[in-house]
Amino acid sequence: MALIENALIVGGGIGGMSAAIQLRKQGIAVELVEINPAWAPDGAGITISGPSLRALREIGVVDEVLRRGGWWRAIDLRDAQGELLRTVPLAPAVGAEDLPSAAGIPRPVLADILATATRAAGATVRLGISFERLTQDADGVDVLFSDGSERRYDLVIGADGVNSALRRLVLPDFAGPVFTGQGCWRLIVPRLHENSTMYLSDRIKAGVNPISPDHCYLYLLERRDGQEFIPPAAWPEILAELLTPFSGELADIRRGLLDGSLPDPQLLYRPLAGHMIPAPWHRGRLVLLGDTVHATTPQLASGAGIAMEGAIILAEELRRHHSLADALSAYAGRHYDRASLVVEASAELGRIEQEAGGAQAHAQVMQRTLELLRLPI
Numbered sequence: 001m002a003l004i005e006n007a008l009i010v011g012g013g014i015g016g017m018s019a020a021i022q023l024r025k026q027g028i029a030v031e032l033v034e035i036n037p038a039w040a041p042d043g044a045g046i047t048i049s050g051p052s053l054r055a056l057r058e059i060g061v062v063d064e065v066l067r068r069g070g071w072w073r074a075i076d077l078r079d080a081q082g083e084l085l086r087t088v089p090l091a092p093a094v095g096a097e098d099l100p101s102a103a104g105i106p107r108p109v110l111a112d113i114l115a116t117a118t119r120a121a122g123a124t125v126r127l128g129i130s131f132e133r134l135t136q137d138a139d140g141v142d143v144l145f146s147d148g149s150e151r152r153y154d155l156v157i158g159a160d161g162v163n164s165a166l167r168r169l170v171l172p173d174f175a176g177p178v179f180t181g182q183g184c185w186r187l188i189v190p191r192l193h194e195n196s197t198m199y200l201s202d203r204i205k206a207g208v209n210p211i212s213p214d215h216c217y218l219y220l221l222e223r224r225d226g227q228e229f230i231p232p233a234a235w236p237e238i239l240a241e242l243l244t245p246f247s248g249e250l251a252d253i254r255r256g257l258l259d260g261s262l263p264d265p266q267l268l269y270r271p272l273a274g275h276m277i278p279a280p281w282h283r284g285r286l287v288l289l290g291d292t293v294h295a296t297t298p299q300l301a302s303g304a305g306i307a308m309e310g311a312i313i314l315a316e317e318l319r320r321h322h323s324l325a326d327a328l329s330a331y332a333g334r335h336y337d338r339a340s341l342v343v344e345a346s347a348e349l350g351r352i353e354q355e356a357g358g359a360q361a362h363a364q365v366m367q368r369t370l371e372l373l374r375l376p377i
Contacts, residue, residue, distance in 0.1 A: 045217025052305030070210025082248025
């Protein structure tokens with residue numbers, strides 16, 4: 001007999017959808033609610049590390065991701081003029097040597113792939129609603145939804161992101177994510193190279209990653225003093241100014257921003273914040289997943305990956321244990337070190353970038369961390 005018969009997932013992002021798919025494989029009835037009626041995330045592109053591709057294979061969608069995205073097995077390091085300095089091979093994840101070392105895909109496309117798989121798995125999806133009130137006892141959780149409906153569940157999973165509403169019920173004393181002192185710019189541009197490419201400047205980190213046969217997304221990290229609101233109308237001019245140190249192919253992108261000739265760039269800016277919350281990650285029959293407990297900055301391209309891994313581990317521990325409390329404790333205990341590795345190493349890379357700590361220090365942290373992440377979960 002299954003440890004639980006049904007579950008509610010609050011939040012239809014990558015972690016929530018992954019959890020829905022994995023729980024349905026065990027025959028657990030799953031309902032997923034997502035407050036966004038369009039169920040469509042903002043974002044230009046997302047990088048998927050080798051370990052994250054391994055997780056996507058476990059979930060069952062890696063072939064579709066690779067078909068609709070772009071992938072690579074090496075990183076080209078170029079100077080600010082675009083001249084190739086060296087090519088660094090990337091090893092694939094252990095146990096997934098047949099897969100590429102990394103991939104990229106438009107974020108809305110990845111969301112669409114997972115949404116299709118979530119519905120195909122048999123999960124019930126309700127959009128445009130969230131919970132209004134949760135009341136739990138020893139045997140279940142009664143949920144009142146924003147549309148007035150009421151239902152009861154054996155388990156409620158909070159996968160509602162960095163500003164989670166459910167987290168306030170599980171961890172009411174948590175003060176919230178901390179701004180890191182950096183902002184991240186992303187936009188879609190025509191594909192420039194076969195490999196992922198990083199451009200080295202004295203004060204700005206920029207790169208492009210393939211997301212399809214024809215396109216890549218450009219990312220740029222800059223130092224910021226605060227999280228002040230920047231009007232989207234000002235984004236093209238600001239990013240163009242940040243690209244000033246670069247000539248060659250990035251200068252062409254800069255001109256395209258200024259004269260409007262870039263086709264559908266989907267430019268996006270976000271201040272970077274993160275947190276790593278100590279276990280336990282549950283309270284009774286409420287449990288947290290993904291960015292609700294381990295929000296990371298993008299330096300290692302592993303935030304979505306550890307959310308997917310967390311979903312896989314949660315489902316596995318629910319299958320292995322006879323006590324729900326034991327399963328939820330084992331989930332956090334097994335996943336914490338790996339999630340913490342990503343959050344802390346990403347933060348360290350961000351500090352190196354802000355302090356102009358040099359390419360060698362940056363490479364050492366990245367190489368050490370990626371080697372550990374390659375290991376099985």
